Amino acid sequence: MYMWINTGPMPGFSVIIKENNLKKGRIKIDSDRCKGCLLCVGQCPKGVIKKGEKINRFGYTLAEFCDNGSCNACTLCAIVCPDCAIEVIEITEDGK
Numbered sequence: 478m479y480m481w482i483n484t485g486p487m488p489g490f491s492v493i494i495k496e497n498n499l500k501k502g503r504i505k506i507d508s509d510r511c512k513g514c515l516l517c518v519g520q521c522p523k524g525v526i527k528k529g530e531k532i533n534r535f536g537y538t539l540a541e542f543c544d545n546g547s548c549n550a551c552t553l554c555a556i557v558c559p560d561c562a563i564e565v566i567e568i569t570e571d572g573k
């Protein structure tokens with residue numbers, strides 16, 4: 478079974494993810510690229526990205542990944558990020 482996700486800030490652009498997506502993942506946010514726009518926060522279906530407290534060398538308050546094990550590597554955050562600051566890492570069965 479599939480569901481459509483509308484990625485909001487990109488009109489007419491949608492992706493399909495599997496509803497039974499059992500993948501696990503985590504993300505890395507590049508602190509030099511992130512401009513703190515927080516588009517990723519609004520798009521994460523698992524609510525695991527939030528506005529952080531760290532400020533990068535350009536003066537932007539960074540988004541922060543709050544790993545609670547529910548990230549499913551759906552990649553929506555990386556798709557929506559206008560600065561290509563997010564890398565999604567799928568965790569394999571052996572936990573790497």
Ligand code: SF4
Binds near residue numbers: 557560
């Ligand atoms: S969408 Fe990209 S630039 Fe914007 S806060 Fe998230 S990581 Fe930073």
Ligand code: SF4
Binds near residue numbers: 522551552553554555
């Ligand atoms: S990959 Fe998906 S679940 Fe994981 S942080 Fe990004 S938007 Fe959220």
